[in-house]
Amino acid sequence: MLALWIGLRRNSPIALAWGVAALLFLIGTIQASGFASYAHTRTVLITASFIGFVGVGQTLCMLTGGIDLSIPANLAGAAVLTAFLAEGHSSRLWWIVPLIVGFGIVVGLANGIGVAYAGVPPIIMTLGMNSVIQGLLLIYTHGGFASAPPKSLVDLVNGNTASLSTDLLIWIAVAGFATVALTWSVFGRKLYAVGTNPLAAFLAGVNVKRVLVVPYVVSGAGAALTGLLVLGFLGQAFVNMGDEYLFSSAIAVAVGGTSILGGRGHYVGTVAGAIILTLIAANLNLLSLGTSAVQISYGLILLGAVFISTLRVNRR
Amino acid sequence: MIPTTGVAIRSEGRRRLPVGLRLTWRDVPLLMPYLYVLALGTAVFVLEPRLIDGPGAVDARFSLIVPLALVAFGQTLVIVTRGVDLSVGGLISMASALLATHLNESGPLLVLEALAVLAAGVVVGVLNGLLISRTRIQPFIVTLATWSIWGGVAYAILPIEGGKVSPGLISALTGPLLGIPKSVLAVALLFLVWIWLRPSRFVADLIAIGSDEDRARLLGVRIGLRKIEAYALCALLASLAALWVTAQTQAGAPSGGDQFILNSIAAVVLGGTSIFGGKGSAASSIAGAVAFLMIPDLVFTLNLTSFWSVFFQGFILIVAVTFNSLVQLRTRTA
Numbered sequence A: 001m002l003a004l005w006i007g008l009r010r011n012s013p014i015a016l017a018w019g020v021a022a023l024l025f026l027i028g029t030i031q032a033s034g035f036a037s038y039a040h041t042r043t044v045l046i047t048a049s050f051i052g053f054v055g056v057g058q059t060l061c062m063l064t065g066g067i068d069l070s071i072p073a074n075l076a077g078a079a080v081l082t083a084f085l086a087e088g089h090s091s092r093l094w095w096i097v098p099l100i101v102g103f104g105i106v107v108g109l110a111n112g113i114g115v116a117y118a119g120v121p122p123i124i125m126t127l128g129m130n131s132v133i134q135g136l137l138l139i140y141t142h143g144g145f146a147s148a149p150p151k152s153l154v155d156l157v158n159g160n161t162a163s164l165s166t167d168l169l170i171w172i173a174v175a176g177f178a179t180v181a182l183t184w185s186v187f188g189r190k191l192y193a194v195g196t197n198p199l200a201a202f203l204a205g206v207n208v209k210r211v212l213v214v215p216y217v218v219s220g221a222g223a224a225l226t227g228l229l230v231l232g233f234l235g236q237a238f239v240n241m242g243d244e245y246l247f248s249s250a251i252a253v254a255v256g257g258t259s260i261l262g263g264r265g266h267y268v269g270t271v272a273g274a275i276i277l278t279l280i281a282a283n284l285n286l287l288s289l290g291t292s293a294v295q296i297s298y299g300l301i302l303l304g305a306v307f308i309s310t311l312r313v314n315r316r
Numbered sequence B: 001m002i003p004t005t006g007v008a009i010r011s012e013g014r015r016r017l018p019v020g021l022r023l024t025w026r027d028v029p030l031l032m033p034y035l036y037v038l039a040l041g042t043a044v045f046v047l048e049p050r051l052i053d054g055p056g057a058v059d060a061r062f063s064l065i066v067p068l069a070l071v072a073f074g075q076t077l078v079i080v081t082r083g084v085d086l087s088v089g090g091l092i093s094m095a096s097a098l099l100a101t102h103l104n105e106s107g108p109l110l111v112l113e114a115l116a117v118l119a120a121g122v123v124v125g126v127l128n129g130l131l132i133s134r135t136r137i138q139p140f141i142v143t144l145a146t147w148s149i150w151g152g153v154a155y156a157i158l159p160i161e162g163g164k165v166s167p168g169l170i171s172a173l174t175g176p177l178l179g180i181p182k183s184v185l186a187v188a189l190l191f192l193v194w195i196w197l198r199p200s201r202f203v204a205d206l207i208a209i210g211s212d213e214d215r216a217r218l219l220g221v222r223i224g225l226r227k228i229e230a231y232a233l234c235a236l237l238a239s240l241a242a243l244w245v246t247a248q249t250q251a252g253a254p255s256g257g258d259q260f261i262l263n264s265i266a267a268v269v270l271g272g273t274s275i276f277g278g279k280g281s282a283a284s285s286i287a288g289a290v291a292f293l294m295i296p297d298l299v300f301t302l303n304l305t306s307f308w309s310v311f312f313q314g315f316i317l318i319v320a321v322t323f324n325s326l327v328q329l330r331t332r333t334a
Helices: A001-010 A012-031 A038-063 A071-086 A092-115 A120-139 A151-157 A166-183 A188-195 A198-203 A207-234 A244-255 A267-286 A291-315 B001-012 B027-046 B055-081 B088-100 B108-135 B139-157 B167-173 B182-197 B200-213 B214-216 B221-248 B259-270 B282-292 B295-301 B307-333
Strands: A144-147 A236-238
Touching: A001 A151, A001 B200, A012 A267, A012 A291, A038 A188, A038 A244, A038 B200, A071 A092, A071 A120, A071 A144, A071 A207, A071 A236, A071 A244, A071 B182, A071 B259, A092 A207, A092 B088, A120 B259, A120 B307, A144 A244, A151 A166, A151 A207, A151 B221, A166 A188, A166 A267, A188 A198, A198 A291, A207 A236, A207 B182, A236 A267, A244 A267, A244 A291, A267 A291, A291 B108, A291 B139, B027 B259, B027 B282, B027 B295, B055 B088, B055 B182, B055 B200, B055 B221, B055 B259, B088 B108, B088 B139, B088 B221, B088 B259, B088 B295, B108 B139, B108 B167, B108 B221, B167 B221, B167 B259, B200 B214, B214 B307, B259 B282, B259 B307
Parallel strands: none
Antiparallel strands: A144 A236
16 A cells, blocks of 8 residues: 555645546536436546546556557447447357457557657657558448447446446446556556656666557557447447547546656546546536537646646656 | 767758758658659559549649648658647648638738738747747647647637638639649749758758757757747648648638648658658658658559558558668667
């Protein structure tokens, strides 16, 4: 526990992020009476969970000073392909899910190898990969639209286990696992070491390049699995369905206190970041402000969050 | 690290040969895009001659090249300083939305309004530059944020594709001038601008910043000012691209700018400009843009669905950037 406590204390922005999330929830409650109702809170949290799921990989990427912009196509690709291959039959999922996750891992490996071994800047590598996956998806599915997802996916996202949302239970499990991996595992230590100072990590005997590949693989697999859940949630899949996660995943991580210079931050903050972004969208919705206001506020929040984190770095 | 810097600084004091003749083996990547254009052009010409010399083919091709060439020109200036500008996507969308909703029919007011859109672009670019040089936030994060902001503004101005574009603007930017398509003239003009700009103090400073920012600072380069200028110029060129695209398509598109992010970076990388800064040529990026835009032609001539273009454009970017990067790693350690 001590390690986690020290880890979080060093990252006071994480506490700030949770404070902001609570404040936004309060503002929403004041604005509309139904805001704090069980049903609405559940919907908000489920919407946030998708950002949270893709945020695992994005947190790892940004901890090493990188970023994954191939999340949108990866997520949409997994969703469309699943709906396309399953044709509504839940019984086919036993082979589709491993296949989809396998694709995600391959994409992540390609990204990671490009970044770590060929030294390609992460933005360019993953931006190009996004286009490659999107192209392949369009070619294979002739336009990339599919409806009628397997019913078991719909039930998984919207259903309950022990009277709690299954999707949220999964998120709690994922968050727990990510926290353990980042705080207590050897890999977590190596990741922070590489993010803080690759040269120092190398001199300390860390295989820097191998560590750099892992975040992109996690992100690829994570985006693919998230695609399955979003498919169940929306009830349809289309080629642009992942686009909103391009900004939101990166912004949730930054808002959650992870320094985009690498080496500082935690998934606990990303969870808060995901909830903040969803609450902002929900609050703007109450004021009948749509996509454009959400996009503008996301951009401003990203700048604000990153600005605060650079202030901290400069002070040290 | 040191050799690249040495070259950048030494080239300042070196005897000035006419631009275009000052070549070393390091400049080979910058000549590659011309080879790509030649190879792709020949391939397309052999398979489907009318795509190259059919009636109206030249104007149609160059009409597509102009906006990408403009954005790639600006992107080159930014990438040479080790930066990147993702916000061109949001900016072009915003400018195009403005042009499709707020433009007068014709006359001097139209000119004023078009100038106002360009001025707005410069302000946007200065904002990028200020944020990057004053706060030390990495360029890709700053421009990711401003991409989101201006993209949002574009949706607020014009929620769906359409609007109404002034006929004055359309007639000013389409058709021929003195028998030559305006699109061809525009690309030629861009080449001339680069030839004029290349020997300037401005470009030398950008290259020095990209080679080694600390050394450039010690040499007295005004880094903050130069970065602001680079991002402002990039944004101005992106707004010009928006002007062109809007006149050509005769409509505004609230997310029409996004494609220019990937495409402009790809054109710059194909052009041989180093993604690690310190070396680059806008002329090569324009050639890179020409080559990049031949990919859909090749896909068409091979009887593949147009979806293959999306794949190939991303694929070529990855291959080119990996190659570019590996060459850099090799020369740096050598």
